[in-house]
Structure formats: structure tokens, C-alpha cells
Amino acid sequence: MCYEEILKQLLSLSNPEAVKGMARYGINPKNNLGISIYKLRSIAKEIGKEHKLALKLWDSGIHDARLLACFIEDPKKVTGKQMDSWAKDFDSWDVCDQACTSLFDLTPLAWKKAFEWAERKEEFVKRGAFSLIAGLAVHDKKASDKKFGQFCPLIKKHSIDERNYVKKAVNWAIRNIGKRNLTLNKQMIKLSKEILNIDSKSARWIAKDALRELTSEKIQARLNKNKKF
Numbered sequence: 001m002c003y004e005e006i007l008k009q010l011l012s013l014s015n016p017e018a019v020k021g022m023a024r025y026g027i028n029p030k031n032n033l034g035i036s037i038y039k040l041r042s043i044a045k046e047i048g049k050e051h052k053l054a055l056k057l058w059d060s061g062i063h064d065a066r067l068l069a070c071f072i073e074d075p076k077k078v079t080g081k082q083m084d085s086w087a088k089d090f091d092s093w094d095v096c097d098q099a100c101t102s103l104f105d106l107t108p109l110a111w112k113k114a115f116e117w118a119e120r121k122e123e124f125v126k127r128g129a130f131s132l133i134a135g136l137a138v139h140d141k142k143a144s145d146k147k148f149g150q151f152c153p154l155i156k157k158h159s160i161d162e163r164n165y166v167k168k169a170v171n172w173a174i175r176n177i178g179k180r181n182l183t184l185n186k187q188m189i190k191l192s193k194e195i196l197n198i199d200s201k202s203a204r205w206i207a208k209d210a211l212r213e214l215t216s217e218k219i220q221a222r223l224n225k226n227k228k229f
Contacts, residue, residue: 028092032063044071050127051077075106090124105135130169137176162198
């Protein structure tokens with residue numbers, strides 16, 4: 001399928017009512033066709049990995065086309081320049097999260113960009129840093145506990161960011177790391193307790209919510225079941 005054919009297909013699937021529903025969940029309605037993520041993943045499966053096509057779809061500025069670009073882009077062909085360029089374009093939490101947890105976290109540059117973007121001022125770029133961490137915690141099976149532990153100072157430092165999309169991603173990063181194994185679970189519980197003592201409304205929310213899940217019977221039972229003797 002060529003670029004023009006895909007755009008024509010996407011436009012034919014436009015659903016204005018769905019856009020209104022998405023807006024209620026904080027998804028940017030601008031240039032949004034309202035196509036479900038499941039439909040976009042289905043289309044992506046038909047297309048396969050297409051680097052040049054992904055770049056064109058992203059540059060279209062259409063919300064749904066950018067999501068599709070995340071699904072068809074080849075992680076092996078993604079450069080640091082491309083990651084920074086796309087991150088500057090983030091204007092909605094769903095595009096940010098899909099780019100970071102369906103594509104960028106699969107690249108060798110993911111760890112570096114997490115540290116870089118965490119220091120950026122733009123809300124969605126900074127969110128991208130912690131979305132990357134959340135994605136790495138799930139997808140980078142070979143990374144050591146020590147490597148994930150390096151994120152602790154970064155997480156603690158930015159837990160005071162009061163912006164909604166940043167604090168939710170910081171919380172997400174803690175929870176995903178803490179669900180990786182029993183050792184990291186204990187480390188993230190300890191970190192959350194430290195964050196809880198910070199004089200910040202955002203930090204307290206992040207810590208309380210993370211502790212609620214990481215200390216739950218369900219998570220503890222799963223981690224203890226999978227621990228190595």
C-alpha cells in the first residue's frame with residue numbers, strides 16, 4: 001500500500017463521535033479521525049514494517065496516521081535525530097505513549113533518551129522519558145536490576161512535577177519497574193516511601209498510588225511465585 005492509499009483508507013474510517021469520546025479521556029481532538037487503536041494495529045499488520053512510509057505518515061500531522069507510523073516503523077532504522085524530532089511533535093498522551101512503548105523502547109537509544117528527555121521542559125517530551133522507562137521495564141528482558149536501579153534518582157527528582165501527564169508517567173515507571181521481579185519490587189517500594197516524604201502534592205500522589213499496587217496481595221503473590229531460588 002502506498003502513502004496516498006493509506007491516507008484515503010484512514011479518512012474513510014473517520015469517526016467524529018469517537019473523537020469526542022477520546023477528548024473526554026484527554027486525547028487531543030486536533031487532526032484526529034477517531035480510529036480505534038485496534039483497527040490501526042490491524043492495518044499495521046497488513047502493511048508490515050515500512051520505514052519510509054512511517055516517516056511520511058508521521059509528517060502528515062494526522063493523529064491516527066502518527067499512531068500507525070509508530071506501529072509500522074522499524075526500530076532498527078530509528079535514529080536519535082528521529083526520536084528527538086518525533087518527541088517535539090508529541091501533542092497527546094496516547095501518541096507519546098505508543099511511540100515510546102511500541103517503538104522507541106525497542107531501540108538501543110531508549111536508555112539514553114530516557115535520561116535526556118527527563119530534563120526537558122516540554123510536558124509530553126518529559127512524559128516520554130518516563131513512558132520509555134515504563135516500556136523498557138516490560139520489553140527489555142535482558143536488562144539487569146542494577147541498570148533499572150539507575151533510574152531511581154531520576155524518578156525521585158522529577159516526582160515533584162505537578163503536571164498531570166508527567167506525574168502519571170513517573171508513577172507508571174515506578175509501578176512497571178516494581179512489577180518486574182521481587183528485588184526491584186522491594187527497591188521501588190523503598191523509593192516510593194522516600195518520595196512519600198517529599199513536600200509535594202504530586203510526589204505524595206505518585207508514591208501512594210505506586211505503593212498501593214506494588215504492595216498488593218496480587219502483585220506480591222505473582223512475584224513470590226516467580227522468584228528464583
